Structure formats: C-alpha cells, structure tokens
Amino acid sequence: MSQTQVRTPRPAEARDETHGWPVQRVGAGRRVSLSEVRGRRLVGLLLVLVPLAWALARAVPEGRAILNTGGLALLDDLAAGVLRPSLAPDFLSLVLDAAVVTLVFAALGTAGALAVGVVGGLVLSDVAWARQPPAGVRALRSVVRGLLVAVRAVHELVWALLFVSVLGLDPLVAVLAIAVPFGAQTAKVFAEIVDGVDPAALRLIRNSGARRSTTLVYGLVPAATPLLLSYSFYRFECAIRSAVLLGVVGVGGLGQELVVSLQSRNWAEVWTLVAAVLVLSAAADVWSSKVRGELPGATRDDEATEAECGRSIATAPPRTGSGRGWWGRASALLLVPVLVAAWIASDVSWAGLASPRTRELTVGLLDDLWPPALPPGGWSVLVGGVLDTLAMAVLAMAVAVVVTLVVGPWATRPDLARPRSVRGLARHLIRVVARLLLLVLRSVPPTIWAIVALLALFPGILPGALALGLYTGGILGRLVAEAWESLDRRPTRALRNAGVGGRMAAVAAQTAPSSQQLVAYTLYRFEICVRDTAVVGVVGAAGLGRLFAENLAVFRFPVVATLLLASVAVSLAAELVGRRLRRALRGTPPEARGRFRPARQPAISAAPARSSSSSR
Amino acid sequence: MSDSPVIELDGVGRRYGGHDALRDVSLRIDHGERVALLGGSGAGKSTLLALLNGSLLATSGSVRVFGQDLAALTPTTLRALQSRIGAVSQRLDLIEQVRVIHNINAGQLARWSVPRAVAALAWPRADDIALGALDRVGLGWATYERTDRLSGGERQRVAIARLLVQDPDLVLADEPVSSLDPARAAEVLALLRAPAEDATLVISLHQPELAQRHCTRAIGLRDGQVAFDVPVELLDEPTLSHLYALP
Numbered sequence: 001m002s003q004t005q006v007r008t009p010r011p012a013e014a015r016d017e018t019h020g021w022p023v024q025r026v027g028a029g030r031r032v033s034l035s036e037v038r039g040r041r042l043v044g045l046l047l048v049l050v051p052l053a054w055a056l057a058r059a060v061p062e063g064r065a066i067l068n069t070g071g072l073a074l075l076d077d078l079a080a081g082v083l084r085p086s087l088a089p090d091f092l093s094l095v096l097d098a099a100v101v102t103l104v105f106a107a108l109g110t111a112g113a114l115a116v117g118v119v120g121g122l123v124l125s126d127v128a129w130a131r132q133p134p135a136g137v138r139a140l141r142s143v144v145r146g147l148l149v150a151v152r153a154v155h156e157l158v159w160a161l162l163f164v165s166v167l168g169l170d171p172l173v174a175v176l177a178i179a180v181p182f183g184a185q186t187a188k189v190f191a192e193i194v195d196g197v198d199p200a201a202l203r204l205i206r207n208s209g210a211r212r213s214t215t216l217v218y219g220l221v222p223a224a225t226p227l228l229l230s231y232s233f234y235r236f237e238c239a240i241r242s243a244v245l246l247g248v249v250g251v252g253g254l255g256q257e258l259v260v261s262l263q264s265r266n267w268a269e270v271w272t273l274v275a276a277v278l279v280l281s282a283a284a285d286v287w288s289s290k291v292r293g294e295l296p297g298a299t300r301d302d303e304a305t306e307a308e309c310g311r312s313i314a315t316a317p318p319r320t321g322s323g324r325g326w327w328g329r330a331s332a333l334l335l336v337p338v339l340v341a342a343w344i345a346s347d348v349s350w351a352g353l354a355s356p357r358t359r360e361l362t363v364g365l366l367d368d369l370w371p372p373a374l375p376p377g378g379w380s381v382l383v384g385g386v387l388d389t390l391a392m393a394v395l396a397m398a399v400a401v402v403v404t405l406v407v408g409p410w411a412t413r414p415d416l417a418r419p420r421s422v423r424g425l426a427r428h429l430i431r432v433v434a435r436l437l438l439l440v441l442r443s444v445p446p447t448i449w450a451i452v453a454l455l456a457l458f459p460g461i462l463p464g465a466l467a468l469g470l471y472t473g474g475i476l477g478r479l480v481a482e483a484w485e486s487l488d489r490r491p492t493r494a495l496r497n498a499g500v501g502g503r504m505a506a507v508a509a510q511t512a513p514s515s516q517q518l519v520a521y522t523l524y525r526f527e528i529c530v531r532d533t534a535v536v537g538v539v540g541a542a543g544l545g546r547l548f549a550e551n552l553a554v555f556r557f558p559v560v561a562t563l564l565l566a567s568v569a570v571s572l573a574a575e576l577v578g579r580r581l582r583r584a585l586r587g588t589p590p591e592a593r594g595r596f597r598p599a600r601q602p603a604i605s606a607a608p609a610r611s612s613s614s615s616r
Numbered sequence: 617m618s619d620s621p622v623i624e625l626d627g628v629g630r631r632y633g634g635h636d637a638l639r640d641v642s643l644r645i646d647h648g649e650r651v652a653l654l655g656g657s658g659a660g661k662s663t664l665l666a667l668l669n670g671s672l673l674a675t676s677g678s679v680r681v682f683g684q685d686l687a688a689l690t691p692t693t694l695r696a697l698q699s700r701i702g703a704v705s706q707r708l709d710l711i712e713q714v715r716v717i718h719n720i721n722a723g724q725l726a727r728w729s730v731p732r733a734v735a736a737l738a739w740p741r742a743d744d745i746a747l748g749a750l751d752r753v754g755l756g757w758a759t760y761e762r763t764d765r766l767s768g769g770e771r772q773r774v775a776i777a778r779l780l781v782q783d784p785d786l787v788l789a790d791e792p793v794s795s796l797d798p799a800r801a802a803e804v805l806a807l808l809r810a811p812a813e814d815a816t817l818v819i820s821l822h823q824p825e826l827a828q829r830h831c832t833r834a835i836g837l838r839d840g841q842v843a844f845d846v847p848v849e850l851l852d853e854p855t856l857s858h859l860y861a862l863p
Contacts, residue, residue: 032761034740036760488712490709498703499700500722504725508718509722512718
C-alpha cells in the first residue's frame with residue numbers, strides 16, 4: 001500500500017491566493033534544458049522496456065510448449081456455458097447459502113479489522129500521545145509499527161493457509177485471515193486520519209485548560225469520525241472480494257464452490273457462481289459508494305493516492321459530503337442487527353481459538369517455524385522464486401495496462417456536443433458494457449482466473465501473470481477511467497475554440513495528464529501486484545507463492561518461515577521503489593501533504609459521488 | 617481587406633433560458649481597432665466575446681466575422697476561421713502537466729498534422745517561432761520548465777506567447793488583467809498589442825483608465841445592450857457612472 005508519512009501542513013503563503021495554484025519560484029539557478037527533458041523521457045522508456053524484456057525472457061521457457069492445446073477444448077466449453085448457467089433449484093439454494101457465508105466472512109472480518117484498526121491506530125498516531133512519551137513507550141510503538149508493516153505485507157490467502165494449519169478448516173480461518181492483514185492496514189490509515197486532524201483545533205481546546213483526554217474526545221472524534229466511517233465501508237467492500245477469494249482454501253463460501261465447480265468441469269455451475277459473485281460485489285460497490293458519497297474526504301486507499309498520482313489539487317473537485325444522508329443512516333441502523341444475525345447464522349465460534357488443541361498447535365507451529373531454513377535446492381531456488389514473483393508482477397502489470405488502454409477509454413464518460421443523438425446513446429451503451437467488463441475482471445478472484453488460465457497454459461509465470469493481469473486490469477481500468485473522467489477539459493475546449501480539430505485538441509491537451517495518471521496508478525498497483533502474486537502462486541502458477549504452498553503442504557515449516565520473510569521483503573522493496581518512482585514522476589520535490597485531511601471548508605457542491613471502489 | 621469590417625453585428629441577441637444576456641446589439645469593428653468592452657458584472661461582455669469567436673451562437677440577429685456569417689459555417693470552415701482568432705481569458709486554460717514548450721506549440725496546432733503533434737509531444741523540440749515568442753515575453757529561460765511550476769505572472773505570459781505563435785488577425789481577451797496588480801496589468805496589455813500592430817483587439821476590462829491608455833474605442837454594455845460607443849478620448853465620469861450604476 002502506498003503512503004506518505006509527511007504531515008506538515010503546506011505553509012499558507014506557498015499558495016497563490018488568486019488562482020489557487022502552487023507557487024514555486026523558479027530560482028535563477030534552476031534551468032531545465034532540452035537535453036534534460038529528453039533524458040527523462042529516455043530513462044522513463046528504459047524503465048518500462050528493460051524490466052518488461054527481462055520478465056518476458058524469464059517467463060517464456062526455452063524449448064518448452066506454452067500453450068496446452070489439450071486444454072483449449074475445455075476453454076471452449078467454458079465459453080459456451082455462459083449462455084446456459086445452471087438454474088437447478090438445488091444448486092441455486094446452494095449458491096445462496098454460499099453467498100451468505102461469504103457475506104458473513106466479510107462482515108465479521110471487517111468488524112475484527114476495525115477493532116484492530118482503532119486500537120492500533122491510536123497506538124501509532126502521534127496526536128494521541130503526549131508530546132514526548134517515555135522511551136519505553138516509544139520503543140514499543142516502533143515495534144508495533146514494524147509488526148503491522150510486516151503483517152500487511154503478507155497476503156490474506158497466505159494468512160489463511162497459516163491459520164488452516166492451526167485451526168483446520170474452521171470458518172474462523174476466513175474471518176481471521178481478513179481481520180489480521182486488513183486490521184494492520186486499517187491501523188495505519190486510522191493513525192494517518194487522526195494525525196491529519198487540524199492540530200490548531202486541538203491546541204485551542206487544550207489551551208482553554210481542558211484535560212488531555214477531554215481534548216482528544218472533543219477535538220478528534222467529530223473531525224475524524226466521518227473519515228473513519230468512510231474508510232470502514234471501503235474496507236468492507238474489499239473484504240467481500242477477499243472473502244470470495246479465501247474460499248479457495250476450502251473454508252466455504254462462493255470461492256470454494258467456484259473452485260469445486262471448475263475442477264469438476266461443471267461449466268454451467270461456474271457461470272451461475274460467477275453471476276452470484278458479480279451481484280454481490282456490484283451491490284457492495286454501490287452500497288459503499290452511496291454511503292461514502294455522503295461522507296467527506298477521499299479515504300479509499302487508491303483515491304488517497306490520487307493526490308500523489310499528480311492530480312492537481314487546483315482542479316480536483318472538492319469532496320465534501322454533509323455527513324448526513326439517507327444511506328448512511330439506514331446503514332448505521334442496520335449494521336448492528338445484521339452483524340449479530342450474521343454471527344448467529346454462521347458457524348463461526350471463537351471456541352476454536354481458545355481450545356487447548358489450538359494453543360498446542362500454535363506453539364508447535366511457532367516452534368517449527370524458527371529457525372528459518374533454506375528450501376531444498378538452496379539459495380538458487382529462493383532467489384529463483386523471488387525473481388519469478390517479480391517477473392510475474394511486471395508481466396501482470398503489462399497485461400493490466402493493455403486492458404486499461406483497450407477498455408478504459410470506452411469506460412469514461414464522453415464529452416459529447418450532443419449526448420442525445422444516436423451516436424451519443426450508442427457511446428453511452430458502450431460505456432455501460434465497458435464498465436461491466438471491468439467489473440467482471442476485478443470481481444472474479446485472481447485464483448479463479450489462474451485456474452482458468454492453467455486450463456490452456458502450462459504452469460509457470462505466464463498463466464499467473466495473465467490471471468493477475470486480468471484481475472488487476474479490472475481495477476486499474478476503472479481507477480484510470482475515473483481519473484480520466486475528472487480531467488480538466490477546459491484546455492481542450494480552449495484549443496477547439498482556437499480552430500484546432502477535435503482529435504488534435506484531445507491529443508494535445510489530454511495525452512500528458514492522462515498518461516501521467518496511468519503511469520502513477522500503474523506503479524501504485526504494481527506494489528500491490530507483487531504482494532498478490534502469492535494468490536496465483538498458491539494454485540500452482542509460479543513464484544514465492546507456489547514455493548510457499550508446496551512447502552506448507554509437506555509441513556516444511558522452517559522453509560515456510562524463510563519464504564514468508566522473503567515475500568515481506570519483496571513487497572516492502574516494491575513499495576519503496578514504487579513510491580520513489582511516483583515521486584520522481586510528479587516532478588516536484590516531495591512536498592508535505594497530509595493524505596487524509598478532513599475537509600475544512602463547508603460543502604461547496606453536493607458530494608460528487610465518484611462511484612465506488614475497487615482494489616485488494 | 618481593410619475596407620470591409622472585421623466584425624459586424626446586426627441586431628444580435630442571446631437568450632439563456634428565459635434570460636436575455638444580450639439584446640439587439642449592432643456593431644461594426646474595423647481592421648486595426650482596439651476596442652475596450654466596459655460594463656458591470658453580468659452586463660454581457662463574456663457572452664459577446666463568446667459570440668465573436670463562434671464558441672456560442674446568437675439566438676437572433678447575425679454575427680459576421682471577417683465577412684463570414686458564423687451561423688452559416690460548416691464545422692470545417694468555422695475551424696478555419698477560428699484559427700485566425702486568438703482568445704485569452706483570465707483562466708488562461710493552459711495544459712498544466714506539460715513543459716512550457718508544449719503550451720506554446722498549442723498555438724500552432726491548427727497548422728500541424730496529428731502525427732506531427734504527437735511526435736512533438738513524445739520528443740520535445742522547439743522551433744524558431746516558439747522560441748521567438750517565448751523570448752518576446754521574456755520567458756526564453758523557461759522553455760522546458762513544467763507549466764504548473766511557474767508563477768501566476770509567468771503563466772500569464774505563457775498564454776500570451778501561445779497567442780503570439782498563433783499569430784491571429786483578431787484577438788479576443790476576456791478580462792485578462794482583472795486579477796493582476798496595475799504594473800503587471802499594463803505589461804500584459806502591452807503584450808496583447810504585440811501580436812501584430814495591425815491586429816484587431818477586443819478586450820473586456822474593468823478599469824476605464826486602462827482602456828484609455830491601451831485602446832482606441834470604448835463600448836459600454838449595460839443589461840445586455842450597448843450603453844455607449846465612443847472613442848476613448850470621450851470617456852468621462854458621467855458616462856462611466858451611468859454604466860456602473862446599480863439598478
């Protein structure tokens with residue numbers, strides 16, 4: 001995940017009051033030359049081409065077939081099944097049950113993540129502590145911070161596999177696998193939200209003689225609550241996707257049914273289940289975006305990145321919701337009864353956590369994990385796994401970018417002179433289809449895409465990259481299309497008014513901003529993609545995930561520990577590099593800009609309900 | 617060419633919904649004139665300027681620019697005409713995320729093919745026209761800076777350099793200096809006269825004294841109608857106070 005820890009407010013005088021654009025005096029010493037600009041272009045090009053060429057070379061095996069021609073017929077059958085989904089009553093009731101189970105996993109997992117997030121967020125935030133906590137507390141906080149970073153660098157699916165080896169195939173596994181990594185991520189974001197609250201307001205209350213605890217309650221709660229709520233709904237939306245995905249390990253829900261139907265080659269059932277997944281995730285999307293549309297602030301992980309992704313603050317529409325609305329109230333009212341009902345309806349019980357057997361197994365697992373050992377084959381296997389993971393992530397992003405470039409432009413709202421003409425209506429219809437396609441790509445979990453890809457391709461980097469690329473393409477395409485929709489179109493219109501043709505005006509005025517957004521989001525998703533490679537690895541593609549699954553299956557725990565450490569290291573390295581590159585791309589020196597700052601101005605316009613989310 | 621008027625309005629009106637932004641405006645602006653449009657907020661200045669470059673069509677009457685009736689033009693012929701008209705507004709409408717040179721080149725896009733424009737974006741280069749324009753506005757040093765890193769005044773000059781490159785026969789400026797301090801406003805107005813001494817200039821202003829210094833003729837608009845139309849020498853206090861009087 002991306003983050004900027006910088007939090008110092010931009011000094012007020014650094015902003016041109018009349019126009020709102022950042023003023024940055026270009027001193028006499030700073031002159032950009034033509035060769036410098038061209039050099040940057042070349043470096044950028046090389047940064048794309050070299051990793052791509054390397055990844056391709058690594059992925060395409062020498063002298064071995066890539067395409068499994070025997071499997072092509074299966075794909076054909078699968079495609080033919082789309083028009084004949086299974087509608088048998090028995091099966092439909094099974095699907096409904098599975099959907100409820102998935103929903104329960106997501107709801108309970110989110111609840112757990114929020115609990116972890118609130119506690120962890122308060123521990124991590126600077127505002128919540130006295131100016132200079134004692135050294136012991138500071139050391140403890142650093143430990144917690146590092147621990148949370150490591151926890152969220154491991155994918156949910158990997159957590160699920162670890163929990164399975166302690167708890168068995170208990171539904172609790174799915175809940176915990178969502179709650180633990182999501183909780184770590186939520187804690188980080190909550191801490192940033194709390195620290196983003198205007199310190200002046202806190203100082204004001206504090207200076208009026210209030211106690212520290214009172215200050216926090218009065219100063220923080222009203223300002224931070226809408227943002228916390230908004231982020232919680234975003235997390236729930238992500239949890240739905242995760243809950244589907246986690247079915248793969250065999251703990252129930254739509255994901256498990258999908259795998260069973262796929263492996264028994266029952267294509268009709270597969271399509272029914274895909275439809276169910278689509279409905280569930282589209283409903284979660286819509287619901288979450290409605291609720292969040294009423295709340296102020298951009299708190300989606302990927303939205304918050306937008307500021308970093310070079311969307312100029314001057315042109316970005318202010319996102320200010322009133323914090324009141326029908327959707328929010330109804331959801332808040334429904335939330336507690338629904339959670340309780342979900343709890344009762346599910347087989348989830350905490351008993352498994354406290355049982356002596358679990359304790360024994362946990363101690364045994366921790367004991368087995370330490371000290372870590374190299375996999376059979378030694379360093380070369382480990383390094384090979386790391387390189388495979390990276391190559392797979394690079395190729396997956398290439399696939400995702402192709403998906404985005406092909407589908408994305410059609411998924412944007414057109415700027416037509418006559419929207420009601422036949423052409424306008426056709427364009428609108430195409431947009432609906434394009435958005436639906438992106439929804440399918442991102443709603444079907446990457447594991448399922450991988451299983452499908454493995455029907456036609458021999459195991460290796462390629463099927464993994466293809467699966468991950470399709471899934472990520474669904475997310476990236478939608479993010480980028482939304483960013484493109486919000487581009488400032490006035491320069492384009494100005495050019496057209498100066499007699500420049502429509503296509504030419506679009507090329508000249510929109511190429512740079514839209515490609516910059518594409519690149520920034522691609523880098524951001526690349527960081528996540530590296531982590532997600534574990535998912536396709538588990539079903540047999542390649543990389544660290546595959547090594548992990550193989551070694552876990554034969555209880556080679558010291559190796560498992562090494563692989564875990566390696567994947568944490570790779571994820572963090574990718575995050576670090578990605579952040580550096582995005583910063584370099586922005587072309588401006590790293591500036592202070594809080595990510596999650598509550599909107600301070602009153603609502604200027606009705607909240608522009610940017611349709612919902614995406615992501616992990 | 618010089619004897620036919622550059623702009624000819626005959627009984628022009630423009631309605632938005634039920635509101636008349638302009639009513640029955642008839643005007644004739646000749647080659648080389650520098651016309652100041654004066655009037656309070658909502659008097660119809662921006663509407664009039666939009667009608668003059670064809671980005672807005674009149675709801676009644678006829679607008680003729682360079683002798684051609686704008687309502688009768690096809691998209692292609694309208695584009696050809698618009699490429700002879702340079703428009704500047706307070707908003708500038710610069711492309712923020714690119715190097716300055718690309719904004720300057722935007723002024724000559726109407727003369728370029730699409731492949732050439734793409735090539736220039738991908739592999740930046742500056743020709744003599746662009747460099748000359750930047751030198752004239754004193755921004756030669758900033759050719760390859762990013763546009764959004766310049767100061768407000770520098771960006772204003774980028775917009776003017778773009779205009780110089782376009783080399784229009786008619787310049788329409790919508791409140792180009794209303795957010796600038798007096799010294800900078802004078803500088804911008806001087807630059808606006810620069811494209812060619814013989815270009816026609818129509819400029820909406822809030823400061824009558826700037827009109828007197830930089831223009832030859834002043835047209836006052838009030839409630840969408842022409843309140844006065846005089847040489848700037850004849851602008852006096854009673855005329856102006858009538859113009860800005862609150863209803």
